[in-house]
Amino acid sequence: MSNMKLKMGMIGGGKNAFIGAVHRMAAGLDGHIEVCCGALSSDPLVAKESGELLGLQKERVYTSYQEMIKRESELPPHDRMNFVSIVTPNFAHFEPAMMALEYGFHVVLEKPMTFTLEQALLLQKKVDETGLMLCVTYTYSAYPMVKQARQLVRDGQLGTIRKIMVEYPQGWLSKMIESGLSLAFWRTDPEKSGKSGCMGDIGTHAAHLAEYISGLKITKMCADLQTFVAGRKLEDDGNILLGFENGATGVLSASQVAAGEENALKIRIYGENGGLEWNQQDANTLLFKQLDAPTQIFRAGQQYLSSSAKHNIRLPAGHPEGYIEAFANIYRNFAVSLLATMEGITPAEEDTDFPTVADGVRGMKFLETVITSGKSEQKWTDFLI
The missing domain is CATH 3.40.50.720 (NAD(P)-binding Rossmann-like Domain)
Known part of the structure; x- marks a missing residue:
């Protein structure tokens, strides 16, 4: 190229x-x-x-x-x-x-x-x-240890997936700060942000991450949405029960009024043979919890990692890679794929691993279903297809 x-x-x-x-x-x-x-x-x-x-x-x-x-x-x-x-x-x-x-x-x-x-x-x-x-730019899917988690699931290391738990607590909107901070103002304004506040801003990241790592699609949900700060026009907190296409169950919790939290995105996925745990605030570490063996700790930068993880690692082991690098992985993969296409070359599979328009549509379907479920008296709302 x-x-x-x-x-x-x-x-x-x-x-x-x-x-x-x-x-x-x-x-x-x-x-x-x-x-x-x-x-x-x-x-x-x-x-x-x-x-x-x-x-x-x-x-x-x-x-x-x-x-x-x-x-x-x-x-x-x-x-x-x-x-x-x-x-x-x-x-x-x-x-x-x-x-x-x-x-x-x-x-x-x-x-x-x-x-x-x-x-x-x-x-x-x-x-x-x-x-x-x-x-x-669903950024969190581009962290190297998220790629490793996805590969472990694909390789069948967990067995059949049964439970997915993902949470994204922030605390920065615990008070009414909209009037003095533009970042808060437009995110809480339905004319600029849309029908959803917290779920549109960070809940959609959590949902995308759950589907990306597990390879499973959400098929139904039961959402409870709350607006805790008086005068705020959109929800600032929510909890959702999830159903996935293979019968697995899940819980998604997102909040922007979890006082004291920064960006504590965390996901746990459990199969019949073991589970995975990844925390964005310790992004270089992935835990693999096995049923009949000690917990394994995977660390970024090591040679034992999958090719998909190594493709998105930039630094030697022990050097933290974070938000900017994950963002850059999306841009790099997009750019390399585009350059290859412009030259009539088929891009490598690992270069095509970035969120596309299909992920964007899926994210909007998620938000539409969350809002519908949050207003519904029914226990379950089918995910819009």
């Missing part, structure tokens, strides 16, 4: 925007991608200032995504952006993603993929029609 760098345009993610900076760091980590243009804010002044801070050419700092997509499409093929990364709040995902696909650009998109399930299905249809690539 050639040493060509992919050119990335960014929508959203201007100065002082948390997730935009994360995307740029991750995209640049492996040298496959460079930011060439941006419509970095809906405020024209902020958009221009942000472009200057990133050192972008003035003529490629745009004040709207419409202008950026249209003008980039008019540039010679070797000069224009190859794909667009969209890091706006939820309500501003669908329109720029759809326009980018219509103009022939590949897309990387923040989760949840869209504002509604209907929009997600339209994007999926457009991806199918165009043959373009769309990647959704």
